[in-house]
Amino acid sequence: MAQLISVKLPDGRVLEPSDWTTSEPLYSTVEVGAGSFPVLTAFSYSYGGTVPGSVGPREALLSDTNLQGEGNRLPENEELLVYNLSIEVFKNGVEGDTTAWPDAENPDVPLPDMLRLQRDLLVYFKIAYVKSYTHSPLSYWPAGTGVNWINSGSISRATNGVSGTAVANNGGTSPADMRTLATPLYVAGGESLTVDIEAGPGQVNGLNLAANARMRLRILLDGYRRRPVA
């Protein structure tokens, strides 16, 4: 219940977060398919832009991003103090090889595919085009959101009732499971910011997806956010 009045950054600047919020993370989505793909850049587009890696590509909706402006940068009237990267993963579409593992109901992610994503995807958070402030695997950034499963051994619709399946979340479902930075990352209004998703081997090896199926990665920059003034 203690109230935060000011935040002192490592470089000596002091922020007074009046009119800030900690419940409106900035988020952006990219989509990963089977086979090789180039670097996918989240926050490179805003609401109404196109989602990197998507089929089509498709137009970004509010469920994909809440970034305003032209993309690739924070709007001039916002500021961001990032304490967590949180990455949610959803599967849309069917598996490529139906004999490998019982498919999961959309948008749940089958356990082996989640492990493959965690193994092969790297996450780079870049501010002001200067340098990467993070360089770590997907698994380093647990979602801290998601469904707490109780597996009753049920069959799945995705397998036409033939078998059950096992699904996985990107880490735990609780905010306490998120990776919190000891020193937050500050993004000033108008400053460029991107999160690059890159596959170390050039692709996610063994990812079991049909041609038009995708894994949706929604990346949340969580912390203190100064919102646009109405």
Next chain:
Amino acid sequence: MALNTITQVKLLNGKVVDLVDWSDQPLFSSVDLQTGFTTQEISLFQYVVGDAVPGFSPNVVTTRTASDNDTNIATPGAMASTEEMLVYALKPECYFYLTDAQAPTGTVDFNTRTYLPDAGPGNNGFPIPTAEGLAVFAQQLILQLEISQKVFAQASVAYFNTGYGVFSANGGSNSAAGGFGNSYGNAGLPSQEAVRSFVIPHHIGGQEKYRVMLINPSDINDGAVSFGIVNSGESSIVLNELVVATFRILMDGLYKRPVA
């Protein structure tokens, strides 16, 4: 257990709130949804006990009359002049039911929702929501808090964990008809440690307007939120059009009660 008692809270804009006659309690409001609904904006906290509970469906709807179980607010859409609130968390509860057998076509009557075993196939274990259904909500729905028409919280509905619920073990349950049971889920860990607690609380002053919204902007299934993925009660799992969900969303924090 806290040994100290908070007497004042200083807000970020310098305003000091004296917590006289305040209590640590939530305000809540409910909405009924049938699987396949396509409504893009759903507002809660817009009605009081005795009014209709908002209901949304692909079909024509007969709504329920709100009881104390659905809402506890005194004034729709705004704080009463005697009220104030400091919102520290949003907590969406979700419960699954079946409607009557006539529901897929024609009018859907939310008064017929039930989780009794004889209500029809597929509701084994209700009102516990299915894990697959909750995952659909997590991907497609955005939860938003607006105060005086300004957005103060906005993220996926899964970002706001309930923080309580059924803590169950693997039951390996079968339906009454002898087929497989459902896979059950909870919106995050059913523990207070899982609650997304706002470091900076949101203040709603007396007579100030506010609303909590469920937004469905999704491209999935042409915008239809098809969460009714349940066991048929026999040996298959289907998208059952009779499934409805009741969301009861709590604004939790410090609440200045109306003085009698």
